[in-house]
Amino acid sequence: MLFQSQVYVLAFLPLTVALYYAVAGSAAARQWVLIAASLVFYGWWDPRFVILVVSQITATWLLARAYEQTGARAWLIAGVVLNLASLGTFKYLDFLLASFEVATGVVFPRAHLILPIGISFFSFQLISYLVDRMRGNAPLYPFRPFALFVLVFPHVIAGPIVRHNELVPQFALDPRREGMWAGIGAGLVIFTVGFAKKVLLADRLAPTVDQLFAQATQRVLDFGEAWTAGLAFSFQLFLDFSAYTEMAIGSALLFGLVLPENFRRPYLSTDLRDFWRRWHISLSNFLRDYLYIPLGGSRHGASRYVFATIVTMGLCGLWHGAGWTYVAWGLWHGIGLIVCRGWQQLGRPMPTIAGWAFTMLFVLVGWVVFRANGFASAGSILGSLAGLNGFGGVLAEAKLIALAALASAIIPSAHEMKDRLLRPMPVVAVVTALLAAFCVFEVGKGAPVNFIYFQF
Amino acid sequence: MPDWRRVVMLFLGIFAGGIVAAALFILLVDPFDMVPFSLPIERPLVSGSQRFAYPQVMRSKRFDSIIVGSSTARLIDPEQLNGPFNARFANMAMNASSAWEQWRTFEYFRRNAGAPKVLIIGIDDGWCDPNADRDRIRHGFPEWMYDDNKWNDYLNLFNSGTLEIAARLVGYHLGLYRARSRYDGFEVFTPRESDYVLERARAGIWMGQAPRPLPNVPPPTLSDQEKSALKFPALAWMNTMLGELPASSMKVLAFMPVHVAAQRWPGTREAAVEAECKARITAIGRAHGAKVIDWRIASPITTNDSSYWDGLHYRLPIAQRIARELIEAAVNGAESPEGDYRLLAR
Numbered sequence: 001m002l003f004q005s006q007v008y009v010l011a012f013l014p015l016t017v018a019l020y021y022a023v024a025g026s027a028a029a030r031q032w033v034l035i036a037a038s039l040v041f042y043g044w045w046d047p048r049f050v051i052l053v054v055s056q057i058t059a060t061w062l063l064a065r066a067y068e069q070t071g072a073r074a075w076l077i078a079g080v081v082l083n084l085a086s087l088g089t090f091k092y093l094d095f096l097l098a099s100f101e102v103a104t105g106v107v108f109p110r111a112h113l114i115l116p117i118g119i120s121f122f123s124f125q126l127i128s129y130l131v132d133r134m135r136g137n138a139p140l141y142p143f144r145p146f147a148l149f150v151l152v153f154p155h156v157i158a159g160p161i162v163r164h165n166e167l168v169p170q171f172a173l174d175p176r177r178e179g180m181w182a183g184i185g186a187g188l189v190i191f192t193v194g195f196a197k198k199v200l201l202a203d204r205l206a207p208t209v210d211q212l213f214a215q216a217t218q219r220v221l222d223f224g225e226a227w228t229a230g231l232a233f234s235f236q237l238f239l240d241f242s243a244y245t246e247m248a249i250g251s252a253l254l255f256g257l258v259l260p261e262n263f264r265r266p267y268l269s270t271d272l273r274d275f276w277r278r279w280h281i282s283l284s285n286f287l288r289d290y291l292y293i294p295l296g297g298s299r300h301g302a303s304r305y306v307f308a309t310i311v312t313m314g315l316c317g318l319w320h321g322a323g324w325t326y327v328a329w330g331l332w333h334g335i336g337l338i339v340c341r342g343w344q345q346l347g348r349p350m351p352t353i354a355g356w357a358f359t360m361l362f363v364l365v366g367w368v369v370f371r372a373n374g375f376a377s378a379g380s381i382l383g384s385l386a387g388l389n390g391f392g393g394v395l396a397e398a399k400l401i402a403l404a405a406l407a408s409a410i411i412p413s414a415h416e417m418k419d420r421l422l423r424p425m426p427v428v429a430v431v432t433a434l435l436a437a438f439c440v441f442e443v444g445k446g447a448p449v450n451f452i453y454f455q456f
Numbered sequence: 457m458p459d460w461r462r463v464v465m466l467f468l469g470i471f472a473g474g475i476v477a478a479a480l481f482i483l484l485v486d487p488f489d490m491v492p493f494s495l496p497i498e499r500p501l502v503s504g505s506q507r508f509a510y511p512q513v514m515r516s517k518r519f520d521s522i523i524v525g526s527s528t529a530r531l532i533d534p535e536q537l538n539g540p541f542n543a544r545f546a547n548m549a550m551n552a553s554s555a556w557e558q559w560r561t562f563e564y565f566r567r568n569a570g571a572p573k574v575l576i577i578g579i580d581d582g583w584c585d586p587n588a589d590r591d592r593i594r595h596g597f598p599e600w601m602y603d604d605n606k607w608n609d610y611l612n613l614f615n616s617g618t619l620e621i622a623a624r625l626v627g628y629h630l631g632l633y634r635a636r637s638r639y640d641g642f643e644v645f646t647p648r649e650s651d652y653v654l655e656r657a658r659a660g661i662w663m664g665q666a667p668r669p670l671p672n673v674p675p676p677t678l679s680d681q682e683k684s685a686l687k688f689p690a691l692a693w694m695n696t697m698l699g700e701l702p703a704s705s706m707k708v709l710a711f712m713p714v715h716v717a718a719q720r721w722p723g724t725r726e727a728a729v730e731a732e733c734k735a736r737i738t739a740i741g742r743a744h745g746a747k748v749i750d751w752r753i754a755s756p757i758t759t760n761d762s763s764y765w766d767g768l769h770y771r772l773p774i775a776q777r778i779a780r781e782l783i784e785a786a787v788n789g790a791e792s793p794e795g796d797y798r799l800l801a802r
Binding site: 006010181182184185188424425426428429430432433434436437438440441442443444445 | 459460461462463464466467468469470471474475478612614615616617619
């Protein structure tokens with residue numbers, strides 16, 4: 001089920017909220033309501049995948065319990081291996097076979113497995129829990145809140161990636177506690193902001209992006225088309241994913257649950273390290289804590305830092321998709337982060353505007369590689385972007401791109417809205433309610449468009 | 457009452473009220489004439505999309521005969537045909553429609569208005585498309601409107617597109633908006649004749665290139681093996697359509713006249729493939745007793761740039777000429793003295 005679909009907004013969400021508050025006095029009943037709703041939500045795409053996610057959760061919990069009873073770390077390692085194996089099988093098997101095929105010339109049969117939606121997200125959350133158990137940073141939770149921590153529908157498909165200790169304790173809190181109305185009010189506004197960004201901006205950029213990146217596999221785009229493709233995708237991706245996050249955070253707030261921040265206006269970043277502190281924050285934090293620091297981080301010399309950064313960002317790319325263009329995108333950012341840190345250590349700061357322009361150009365080049373249907377078309381688009389194929393053509397959809405740029409620059413993050421900006425003013429209710437109603441009718445025009453990050 | 461509580465209640469009230477009010481507006485105005493309890497008002501075709509507008513025409517039972525096709529058949533005026541064919545035609549041709557869409561349209565007519573007294577299929581490229589079964593739908597064809605499930609009709613009504621059409625219908629009754637087309641589907645969608653500029657049309661017809669003389673060469677001969685490898689998936693649908701009609705229905709397969717510059721160029725393999733497709737269509741037509749008329753040839757119409765707005769779309773006087781010739785060919789079985797068409801099956 002998609003957050004922006006009429007069935008979610010008009011039926012699923014209101015019904016779930018009503019049921020949840022009807023049994024709010026009992027923590028167990030509240031949690032069962034959320035578990036049942038989350039299974040319906042997740043199974044809406046393909047009920048078969050419910051079996052997979054429930055199996056992974058159950059197996060992980062049983063292994064964590066076995067560790068509790070025996071103290072043998074092998075149980076936890078088995079859990080990590082199990083989750084990685086599931087992710088590897090469903091997401092990377094055909095990619096690995098294809099890569100072996102290219103390297104060896106031996107033809108392998110393909111599995112052609114359907115990618116279970118959200119598998120990267122829920123597998124990572126389960127792994128993070130097991131690693132935290134190993135480190136002694138996580139207790140053995142009762143099964144119900146543990147399952148809910150992974151399943152709870154606002155974040156199960158595409159994050160934000162939540163730590164167990166951020167979410168599980170919240171399940172015990174009565175949602176009718178002080179601040180309930182402020183939370184619900186903020187949730188409605190934040191959800192509506194995401195709803196509007198998705199329906200009115202991101203989805204309107206999608207046809208241009210799809211068309212130009214498809215054409216780039218057949219012919220050389222001109223200068224105007226290449227810039228249209230690069231800019232339109234840059235804004236589409238941000239608006240789509242941040243919209244998803246806002247709808248997730250907004251939905252969770254209706255249940256008295258706070259999900260972590262994921263974006264802080266990343267296109268205002270003035271250097272690449274700043275960008276990664278603002279873009280997909282929950283993933284950045286996850287990679288930092290579970291990969292980058294264990295690999296040595298920045299405190300064990302320059303060569304270890306370079307190694308840790310390159311490996312972390314290469315795997316970050318691979319996490320996004322089973323394709324070498326994703327790996328290249330990750331490595332591009334890894335190199336960029338190393339250069340950026342090196343420059344900053346020189347102590348010669350770049351003028352802010354130059355830093356911003358350079359960072360955005362760097363990010364845009366990365367997005368072209370990220371989105372392109374292969375290295376050949378990525379190279380072709382980048383060549384056109386640089387003017388190697390002349391300077392013909394014009395920027396298409398210029399008004400829409402300008403509007404998307406404006407929205408990306410001025411719309412505050414969900415937590416900024418919740419914690420600092422929103423005030424209980426009637427005008428806020430009137431404007432957002434009308435906007436939400438308009439979006440409900442607008443999205444009804446055609447089949448709702450999937451979020452880009454659902455494929456990762 | 458705490459402030460945030462008031463804000464939440466206000467939000468929910470306006471949101472729910474807005475949704476309910478807009479939904480009621482759509483249901484009561486009912487621009488596609490599908491809601492049983494809607495207001496009893498006249499509902500002309502105010503939608504800009506023929507795909508959305510036509511189902512109500514076919515359900516109205518005001519028509520007993522149908523024209524399906526793409527924009528190359530839209531200028532055929534039903535009123536010109538009604539008398540000579542002794543029929544009441546609805547022209548349900550849609551811009552850029554696929555063969556699949558035309559089949560679905562025919563089926564919808566058949567289920568709701570009965571087997572047509574006369575069926576005219578305006579044939580163009582889509583029927584010979586080798587990928588017709590893959591690329592079935594164009595321009596957001598609303599399949600839900602063309603099935604027998606009424607519930608999905610209601611669910612699909614609640615969107616800003618329908619809201620806009622409902623507002624247009626109210627505008628029509630307030631004298632602010634005109635019907636988009638006649639209720640029988642006929643609409644002059646080409647520009648006004650007084651705006652016609654030959655040079656501009658010629659640039660469109662020949663894609664900015666200099667007009668080329670038409671070579672008088674036959675298409676290359678395809679071997680039996682090559683012919684049997686050719687696939688025209690839409691022809692199975694045509695066969696089904698014609699097979700569903702009783703013997704009393706008149707069936708007309710009309711290859712519509714696009715400019716020679718938009719036809720397959722003589723002497724090319726594409727021309728040979730098209731000739732094979734035409735032959736198969738003719739065979740299907742003959743098997744079902746249909747009249748097969750071919751305007752898609754080099755003729756006084758299709759070789760004359762001044763007949764067209766662009767490569768595909770002929771002008772209104774030409775449309776009237778084609779309608780006259782359609783009557784001559786289909787009703788009287790007459791050949792074209794000018795060579796405008798060939799009668800492939802009578």
